[in-house]
Amino acid sequence: MAKQLFEWDYSSYPGAKKYPKLFEPVQIGNLLIPNRIKYAATEDNFNDHTGFITDADVAYIRRRAEGVVGGLCFMQGVYMDEARKGQGYVGQAACWDDKYIPGLKKIADAIHAEKAVAGFQLMDCGRVGAVEVPSGHGPSTVPQRLRIFKPMYEMTKEEIKEMVQQHVDATKRGIEAGFDIIEISGIVGYHISNFISSYTNRRTDEYGGDIRGRMKAVVEIIQGVKEVCGPDIPVGIRLCAEELLDDVRGNTPEESMESYKIAEEAGADYISVTAGWQESIVPVISRDVPMGSWVHLAKRAKEHVNIPVQMAYRLFLPELPEKAITAGELDIWEICRSMIADPLMPKKVLEDRQEEIRHCVACNLCLARLFRDAPMTCYINPVCAHEHDENFFPKPVEEDDEKEIIIVGAGPAGLECAYVAAQRGHEVHVYDKREEVGGTILEASKAPYGDEELMTCINYQKTMCKKYGVEFHLGTEVTDELIQDEMPDSVVLATGPLYPEIRGTVGEGAKIVNVLDVLGGTAEVGDNVVVWGNRKPGIGCALLLANQGKKVTIVGKEKTAGFDVNPSFKWRYMIYLRQNRVMAYNDCDIEEVKEGEVIVKTYDGYRFPLKCNTVVISERGANEGLKAVVQGEGIELFVIGDALVPRNMSSAVHDGYRIGLRI
Amino acid sequence: MPVNAEKEITTLWRNLHTAQNEICKTYYRWREVALEIAGPEAKPLDVALKAAEMMGVDIGKHFLPRLNWLKGEEPFMLNLGRQLAGLWAGEGAVTTVEQGESPSEILIRCTRDPWPTAARQYGVPMEEVALTREKLFQTILVDVSVFFSVPLKIEMLKAIPRGEGEWVFRLYKDEN
Ligand SMILES: Cc1cc2nc3c(=O)[nH]c(=O)nc-3n(C[C@H](O)[C@H](O)[C@H](O)COP(=O)(O)O)c2cc1C
Ligand code: SF4
Numbered sequence: 099m100a101k102q103l104f105e106w107d108y109s110s111y112p113g114a115k116k117y118p119k120l121f122e123p124v125q126i127g128n129l130l131i132p133n134r135i136k137y138a139a140t141e142d143n144f145n146d147h148t149g150f151i152t153d154a155d156v157a158y159i160r161r162r163a164e165g166v167v168g169g170l171c172f173m174q175g176v177y178m179d180e181a182r183k184g185q186g187y188v189g190q191a192a193c194w195d196d197k198y199i200p201g202l203k204k205i206a207d208a209i210h211a212e213k214a215v216a217g218f219q220l221m222d223c224g225r226v227g228a229v230e231v232p233s234g235h236g237p238s239t240v241p242q243r244l245r246i247f248k249p250m251y252e253m254t255k256e257e258i259k260e261m262v263q264q265h266v267d268a269t270k271r272g273i274e275a276g277f278d279i280i281e282i283s284g285i286v287g288y289h290i291s292n293f294i295s296s297y298t299n300r301r302t303d304e305y306g307g308d309i310r311g312r313m314k315a316v317v318e319i320i321q322g323v324k325e326v327c328g329p330d331i332p333v334g335i336r337l338c339a340e341e342l343l344d345d346v347r348g349n350t351p352e353e354s355m356e357s358y359k360i361a362e363e364a365g366a367d368y369i370s371v372t373a374g375w376q377e378s379i380v381p382v383i384s385r386d387v388p389m390g391s392w393v394h395l396a397k398r399a400k401e402h403v404n405i406p407v408q409m410a411y412r413l414f415l416p417e418l419p420e421k422a423i424t425a426g427e428l429d430i431w432e433i434c435r436s437m438i439a440d441p442l443m444p445k446k447v448l449e450d451r452q453e454e455i456r457h458c459v460a461c462n463l464c465l466a467r468l469f470r471d472a473p474m475t476c477y478i479n480p481v482c483a484h485e486h487d488e489n490f491f492p493k494p495v496e497e498d499d500e501k502e503i504i505i506v507g508a509g510p511a512g513l514e515c516a517y518v519a520a521q522r523g524h525e526v527h528v529y530d531k532r533e534e535v536g537g538t539i540l541e542a543s544k545a546p547y548g549d550e551e552l553m554t555c556i557n558y559q560k561t562m563c564k565k566y567g568v569e570f571h572l573g574t575e576v577t578d579e580l581i582q583d584e585m586p587d588s589v590v591l592a593t594g595p596l597y598p599e600i601r602g603t604v605g606e607g608a609k610i611v612n613v614l615d616v617l618g619g620t621a622e623v624g625d626n627v628v629v630w631g632n633r634k635p636g637i638g639c640a641l642l643l644a645n646q647g648k649k650v651t652i653v654g655k656e657k658t659a660g661f662d663v664n665p666s667f668k669w670r671y672m673i674y675l676r677q678n679r680v681m682a683y684n685d686c687d688i689e690e691v692k693e694g695e696v697i698v699k700t701y702d703g704y705r706f707p708l709k710c711n712t713v714v715i716s717e718r719g720a721n722e723g724l725k726a727v728v729q730g731e732g733i734e735l736f737v738i739g740d741a742l743v744p745r746n747m748s749s750a751v752h753d754g755y756r757i758g759l760r761i
Numbered sequence: 762m763p764v765n766a767e768k769e770i771t772t773l774w775r776n777l778h779t780a781q782n783e784i785c786k787t788y789y790r791w792r793e794v795a796l797e798i799a800g801p802e803a804k805p806l807d808v809a810l811k812a813a814e815m816m817g818v819d820i821g822k823h824f825l826p827r828l829n830w831l832k833g834e835e836p837f838m839l840n841l842g843r844q845l846a847g848l849w850a851g852e853g854a855v856t857t858v859e860q861g862e863s864p865s866e867i868l869i870r871c872t873r874d875p876w877p878t879a880a881r882q883y884g885v886p887m888e889e890v891a892l893t894r895e896k897l898f899q900t901i902l903v904d905v906s907v908f909f910s911v912p913l914k915i916e917m918l919k920a921i922p923r924g925e926g927e928w929v930f931r932l933y934k935d936e937n
Contacts, residue, residue, distance in 0.1 A: 239907070240907060240908060241821075241822065241825065241904040241907055241908050242822075242825075243825045243826055243908065244826070245822060300910065344830070344831045345829040345830050345831040345832075346830060346908065346909060347830055347909065347910055379829070697764055704769055704772070704773060705764050705769055706764060706766075706769060707764050707766075
């Protein structure tokens with residue numbers, strides 16, 4: 099009989115009726131998991147730089163354990179060698195010695211405290227490792243394509259045996275710490291996948307050659323780990339279904355499926371299906387990849403193995419895994435970024451509070467931070483990385499301190515601030531001259547390659563404002579007189595940016611339009627367009643126009659186009675600009691606009707003409723409007739979002755949240 | 762003020778050529794520094810070849826993200842040839858890339874090169890100029906070969922510093 103660790107009864111929850119498959123039990127090895135939900139292992143760089151678990155990491159994981167409502171909750175992958183070649187992140191948890199067990203126990207206990215199943219992951223980062231040492235280890239010496247990673251050296255057979263033993267020893271420690279299930283991570287170019295791939299494994303001994311040879315080390319690991327786990331602790335493995343490395347002669351999909359079968363034969367209790375490598379040139383999880391794009395890989399896996407199949411990868415809405423499980427294409431819904439963005443996401447699904455989910459916008463900032471040795475943060479979730487700090491959660495204000503607050507602007511900054519302040523007990527009035535909430539995101543979400551998902555942030559904020567009783571005054575422009583009449587206790591200016599005029603000469607017949615009008619489809623735009631501004635709004639607008647067949651050129655003062663987009667997403671925009679033949683002149687300004695052309699001036703004074711019949715203004719500046727009257731009346735003033743300094747949606751949300759907490 | 766295209770281009774062009782000349786001169790100035798530090802025992806050609814090797818390995822790493830085997834062998838070889846020629850052109854050379862006799866053979870031709878001229882000013886033997894270029898290209902290919910599992914070779918068929926009027930390099934896949 100399969101063992102169930104905690105009792106859960108979902109029968110009275112509306113979400114379980116809506117998504118019956120997600121809340122159905124599933125057996126993995128001899129363990130019965132009450133539902134089909136798994137928080138997938140997530141490196142966060144929160145631990146100390148010698149691999150010891152911190153309180154921040156424990157608090158982070160506890161929130162996610164609460165979120166899986168009895169399902170699987172995995173901690174980040176641990177590295178297992180004292181030489182630190184397997185360490186991929188400065189704050190990665192270590193497990194090469196018994197001294198790490200007490201810290202790991204805190205994680206297992208935190209997960210159990212939420213009645214969830216505690217998962218322990220073994221992750222030697224291989225080619226992506228050696229973050230603190232000069233070189234890393236791998237099956238063969240294959241140069242790195244991305245220069246941020248360290249050179250790799252071929253392991254001897256003795257070193258391979260040692261590496262297998264490290265997995266076994268770390269497993270013993272994980273079990274002693276109290277974990278219920280073990281996972282070996284062979285994801286996206288880490289050590290296990292380096293052995294399996296024909297791209298990185300060029301060995302001619304028994305650990306190389308055909309797919310069986312390349313799987314030999316992996317089989318030894320699975321068998322060794324299984325032996326210490328015994329019948330009661332299941333062992334799973336994350337393996338690539340498609341490496342997407344054809345350009346460097348990686349594995350074929352057939353070889354990948356063969357690796358699944360070999361893992362099953364070796365005793366794996368489940369397969370977690372992954373796609374792509376860090377080094378792959380094919381996008382896998384960024385916003386430009388539609389949700390659900392990779393489910394066919396889980397289906398393929400199901401056709402090749404008999405053990406349960408799990409998968410994440412842009413399954414951001416419960417409808418997608420529910421459908422896949424019903425169709426027999428998937429067994430368990432893995433979630434990573436959706437639960438970075440909203441740790442309680444599946445819990446909200448269970449309670450049928452889906453509109454209260456703060457959705458991940460697939461920007462990959464979380465990943466970009468890890469590769470820059472910084473603690474993980476989230477673009478959209480201001481609490482991420484602060485779960486251990488009670489000051490980051492809204493606290494009710496004393497009755498005497500309740501304020502009447504006017505927030506000017508119903509964009510992401512204003513809305514975020516509004517519901518947080520209202521949740522704390524303030525009386526909050528949001529004004530906007532538009533008839534709709536959303537601010538500039540209403541237009542920004544019209545840019546191509548997935549930007550419509552930005553509206554999920556506004557929809558969430560709208561729901562929360564409604565929940566906490568924020569009063570809206572839409573279609574109302576706030577004037578000095580309105581402030582003087584209302585005389586609130588505080589004013590928050592979230593009015594969005596101002597769009598400056600071109601500094602140079604503007605001649606007769608020049609056509610100049612605003613980026614919002616272009617994105618919103620209300621401006622008429624000619625065939626030869628110059629977009630002034632090389633940050634994200636300019637890029638989004640340029641791509642929209644290029645998609646309409648126009649010849650678009652970007653001219654902007656930043657040194658690189660998209661400097662405000664994180665590197666883990668920016669490369670996508672650079673490719674789209676190239677594909678759409680959009681030229682970007684960076685470190686440049688517009689000196690003159692005439693009928694039919696603009697004169698561009700480079701930072702060092704060169705000037706050249708560009709054919710152009712419409713200039714789109716996407717440069718932005720701070721917005722000082724209403725500041726004088728608020729200060730003049732002695733009213734408490736806060737300026738947030740683009741009105742303070744034009745940045746991105748993340749800064750708006752984070753500004754709004756923090757001021758909402760403080761006010 | 763209207764743009765005077767001729768003036769803008771002339772200034773840019775002049776600055777480009779100054780920069781290109783400086784690349785060669787800076788290299789030869791550093792060569793003198795290296796030889797002085799290495800002492801009288803060191804053979805200048807050995808020092809130059811070691812420098813070419815170190816630079817080549819580093820340049821090769823920059824080539825990796827820009828190459829793609831997926832497009833097929835012929836475009837891959839052509840692209841690689843263009844990258845080598847482009848590197849040289851950036852230094853002021855006039856280069857062309859041609860398909861050789863087979864899909865895996867590329868000829869890189871250079872009809873004008875600022876390096877021998879600069880070398881002469883610093884008293885560098887012409888044979889060293891020829892061998893350094895060859896070594897640079899050979900070492901660039903080392904990482905590229907390993908990375909893509911393609912045995913790449915390059916050989917110098919002609920060299921301006923040898924008085925042969927042009928440089929010709931044969932880039933090919935070594936099937937043996
Ligand atoms: C910030 C971050 C850290 C991750 N850390 C790990 C890890 O430690 N181990 C692992 O196997 N996968 C790791 N992954 C991969 C995720 O578990 C997941 O498979 C991937 O993000 C795709 O799922 P998603 O679309 O739900 O985010 C990480 C992903 C992210 C974004
Ligand atoms: S940082 Fe971006 S990708 Fe990562 S979880 Fe947050 S919204 Fe999603």
